[in-house]
Amino acid sequence: MRNLRFIVTYDGTKYSGFQTQPEGNTIQDKIEEAIAKLTGEQVKIAGSGRTDAGVHARGQVINFITESRIPLNRWCVALNSWLPKDIATLSVEEVPLEFQSWKWAKRKTYCYTIRTGRLQDVFHYRYQMHHPTRLDVEAMKTALAHFIGEHDFTSFCSVRSTKPSHVRTLYEAWIEVDGILADSSQVSYNVMNEQDYTGQVIRIYVTANGFLYNMVRIIAGTLIRVGEDKFSSHDIPVILAAKDREMAGPTAEPHGLMLWRVEY
Amino acid sequence: MRNLRFIVTYDGTKYSGFQTQPEGNTIQDKIEEAIAKLTGEQVKIAGSGRTDAGVHARGQVINFITESRIPLNRWCVALNSWLPKDIATLSVEEVPLEFQSWKWAKRKTYCYTIRTGRLQDVFHYRYQMHHPTRLDVEAMKTALAHFIGEHDFTSFCSVRSTKPSHVRTLYEAWIEVDGILADSSQVSYNVMNEQDYTGQVIRIYVTANGFLYNMVRIIAGTLIRVGEDKFSSHDIPVILAAKDREMAGPTAEPHGLMLWRVEY
Numbered sequence: 001m002r003n004l005r006f007i008v009t010y011d012g013t014k015y016s017g018f019q020t021q022p023e024g025n026t027i028q029d030k031i032e033e034a035i036a037k038l039t040g041e042q043v044k045i046a047g048s049g050r051t052d053a054g055v056h057a058r059g060q061v062i063n064f065i066t067e068s069r070i071p072l073n074r075w076c077v078a079l080n081s082w083l084p085k086d087i088a089t090l091s092v093e094e095v096p097l098e099f100q101s102w103k104w105a106k107r108k109t110y111c112y113t114i115r116t117g118r119l120q121d122v123f124h125y126r127y128q129m130h131h132p133t134r135l136d137v138e139a140m141k142t143a144l145a146h147f148i149g150e151h152d153f154t155s156f157c158s159v160r161s162t163k164p165s166h167v168r169t170l171y172e173a174w175i176e177v178d179g180i181l182a183d184s185s186q187v188s189y190n191v192m193n194e195q196d197y198t199g200q201v202i203r204i205y206v207t208a209n210g211f212l213y214n215m216v217r218i219i220a221g222t223l224i225r226v227g228e229d230k231f232s233s234h235d236i237p238v239i240l241a242a243k244d245r246e247m248a249g250p251t252a253e254p255h256g257l258m259l260w261r262v263e264y
Numbered sequence: 265m266r267n268l269r270f271i272v273t274y275d276g277t278k279y280s281g282f283q284t285q286p287e288g289n290t291i292q293d294k295i296e297e298a299i300a301k302l303t304g305e306q307v308k309i310a311g312s313g314r315t316d317a318g319v320h321a322r323g324q325v326i327n328f329i330t331e332s333r334i335p336l337n338r339w340c341v342a343l344n345s346w347l348p349k350d351i352a353t354l355s356v357e358e359v360p361l362e363f364q365s366w367k368w369a370k371r372k373t374y375c376y377t378i379r380t381g382r383l384q385d386v387f388h389y390r391y392q393m394h395h396p397t398r399l400d401v402e403a404m405k406t407a408l409a410h411f412i413g414e415h416d417f418t419s420f421c422s423v424r425s426t427k428p429s430h431v432r433t434l435y436e437a438w439i440e441v442d443g444i445l446a447d448s449s450q451v452s453y454n455v456m457n458e459q460d461y462t463g464q465v466i467r468i469y470v471t472a473n474g475f476l477y478n479m480v481r482i483i484a485g486t487l488i489r490v491g492e493d494k495f496s497s498h499d500i501p502v503i504l505a506a507k508d509r510e511m512a513g514p515t516a517e518p519h520g521l522m523l524w525r526v527e528y
Contacts, residue, residue, distance in 0.1 A: 088384050119354060
């Protein structure tokens with residue numbers, strides 16, 4: 001009997017989220033079905049946390065107990081051969097029997113991706129929220145810094161949350177920006193309205209000891225309001241102190257969100 | 265009356281190719297439907313060439329004659345709002361009435377992308393042929409150089425071709441390689457079989473005055489045979505001279521292929 005921990009990556013576009021639902025079509029279902037096909041075992045996997053419908057994962061962590069004697073170095077390729085193309089295991093290791101991927105997670109990092117510019121990117125639209133106008137990234141960076149530390153995140157949490165405490169510690173948060181080159185491969189954008197502006201890909205990363213329901217998406221939605229100059233970065237401490245979901249910005253669309261990394 | 269030329273990009277995954285088919289569901293259909301919704305006109309668009317089912321385009325070129333008075337700088341955003349998310353116009357310009365995107369094309373560039381390594385990439389599998397084992401890229405580069413120049417490409421053309429001549433001139437051809445970093449974002453691959461090999465993304469670019477049916481996919485399939493050490497790079501001139509489709513490698517899968525650029 002072994003407890004195996006996997007790093008799993010998935011494109012959440014087609015699925016109803018990570019966790020098993022009565023209607024089916026979840027990441028968890030697909031992984032459990034693959035394990036059943038591979039080993040004949042009906043296991044229940046545990047994830048480091050749920051991801052909502054349409055949310056992606058670069059480094060989700062799951063674990064389960066198995067009686068299978070498949071050697072460790074065969075598991076990933078074998079499981080992947082039973083998984084759909086938009087779900088894959090990246091690595092596996094044996095962990096103590098008492099390990100639970102949800103309870104033992106110390107730090108989680110999410111990434112929220114926004115693409116600005118008039119034009120959509122047909123090859124990345126599944127993973128990027130499209131925002132047609134320019135955003136003030138420097139103001140967004142200043143605003144983001146206000147989230148770092150221990151806070152009551154009630155303002156940045158769905159009102160449907162049932163958690164007893166909304167206090168979480170945000171360890172790190174940063175923004176990375178890639179310019180979109182107008183002249184790459186000589187594709188000409190020079191007849192668009194905003195002649196000098198081809199857009200940017202803005203990635204917001206946040207690392208915390210845990211996240212509340214919709215927390216990253218509400219932080220992203222609020223930062224977008226800052227980038228649009230509808231909120232000031234100075235509003236963030238006020239919104240946090242208010243503990244009122246109505247004060248923060250909208251919940252950004254799920255498809256821009258990716259579970260980046262889970263640390264133990 | 266104006267003749268408008270657009271650069272168009274699309275993810276071909278869901279479509280039955282560029283050109284209108286009796287069964288529908290083509291890129292051409294979707295663009296013509298969007299034009300009809302925008303202008304009320306039933307136009308026939310012309311593309312620089314067909315792309316097969318599942319093949320993508322970064323820089324396809326189309327043109328059509330329109331009576332619409334929509335200003336030039338509004339066309340792309342307006343058309344994109346009627347197009348599905350996996351098809352977008354990037355730029356537009358007015359061209360002489362006699363311009364035809366197919367007849368006037370001087371040079372076309374295609375890109376064929378291969379991902380090596382045991383693991384699939386769930387975010388790019390629609391655009392990359394997956395090859396689980398290592399390929400000898402240096403041998404592939406040597407082989408590719410043999411294609412440059414004017415040749416009869418009968419060996420690298422579907423037997424279903426109806427073209428009167430299979431002579432084409434390949435102006436340029438090159439290979440770009442990106443390593444896949446095992447340690448990016450601390451995702452650990454260290455328990456996989458080939459411990460030091462996380463894979464590569466190999467992009468084969470070819471520029472010619474024109475391409476025959478399946479030509480790039482057969483060149484790619486043949487280069488993969490070279491990379492697997494099943495063919496030698498010295499076999500390429502022999503295969504070209506044979507003018508026999510049976511001599512070349514297999515036709516590589518469509519989803520790795522992208523129409524990169526058309527020059528006039």
